[in-house]
Amino acid sequence: MPKPEDIQKIVREVAALVKQEAKATRGAVTLSPEVAEWLQSVHESPVVYESPAPESGAHAPHQELADELAAIDAEVRQCTQCGLNAGRRNTVFGAGNSRADLVFVGEAPGAEEDRQGAPFVGRAGMLLTDIIVKGMKMRREDVYICNVLKCRPPENRDPSPEEVYYCEPYLLRQLEVIQPKVICALGRIAAQTLLKTTESTGKLRGRWHSYHGIPFRVTYHPAYLLRNPADKKKCWEDIQEIMKVLNGESTPDMGGGLIAQRLI
Template identity: 45%
Template sequence: METDLSHITNLTELEQTAKSCTLCALGQTRTNVVFGVGNPSSDLVFVGEAPGFHEDQKGEPFVGAAGRYLDELLITVLGLTRKDIYIANVLKCRPPGNRDPQPEEIQHCRQFLNKQIELIKPKVICSLGNHASRVILDKSLNISKVHGQPVNFDKHWIFPTYHPAAALYTGKIKEILIEDFKKLGEILAQDSLADKGESDTIKQMDLF
């Protein structure tokens, strides 16, 4: 059974509803609900997979090593800080042992992410890693094949790329992320989403 979110009109109210959620077993093991953080009217929303240990303890997404690298990319490549963007995860509660999200957990929790996106109305949603990209695009995909390729999907640009955690272990991924973030900056610099066709600088991936 899902939670009725249709009456909710702001992120504060949505967060309070998420904090009382017990739709799946993660509600019994979490320390904190990790709802999201940042500018509620941002053009750019980052979506990760799920909270880790540090996020669960603090109640804020991307506060560990991967988060620090994300901050570095924001500043050095995009000239932005966390105050300029919004960050959330597919799951709002940490899976035990940082295991992969289970289908039932995603099913219950994605309603909160969908409502966040509905309320924020971002121009671009940057999905970080395989799990987040699959949920956002509702497609089976491999991030190594689709990263850096924006897609017009449900009135937004969806921009899949590697999770910053992957760059902590592989130097090549770090180089790829830097290039992807440069492309992300090009999309953000566009005036609007009115033209949903392909351009010389932005090519949509073939999802089918």
């Protein structure tokens, strides 16, 4: 027969594992009444077999990430580094899930985004929502959407290298917090800017690239698709490849793509 103190040691270890499991998964572990009663009877202190309401929150990590993003957003609102602050109504930091597996990145806010302070609103934004909701069967809140530049360039001109130089670190910090499984660049400018290339969208799509180690896919900008609906099929092919990776059905092979790593 094992000694009582040995039984208590085993029970303590089991109880610790149960508590750990409860925190790691769904916040509650159900035990049969017999096991719960047994654990209760042999342990000198009450065994928690139904985990309590989240302490400083089982959701604390999510909240912490949201807070980290909010802190970067606050910096962006004060930013004057590249001069685009002069013409902005609002900064457009990004929106969505701070733990998203997928981050969509466009080039810069347009007029409506500048007005609302939110990314991808307006007609192009509605098409992006359709791609996410109807195509991917996800909610817009499940992904994260942002741009390379956080302020609108005048007349929606392409971002200058200097503007990208100053603003890209904010994107990198966003990605560092979110740690997505996949980045999807929307349109030529976002793709070329982030991958530091002049290759066309046609050449960049259809293969995996690496952006700071994160699998990176290129597809068409929703605004382009509104003007060229025939290319929606190609966009859907890109999205399907992304979904396979998100669902764990395939592993991105970044060997045939470009590798972007900012050195300074």
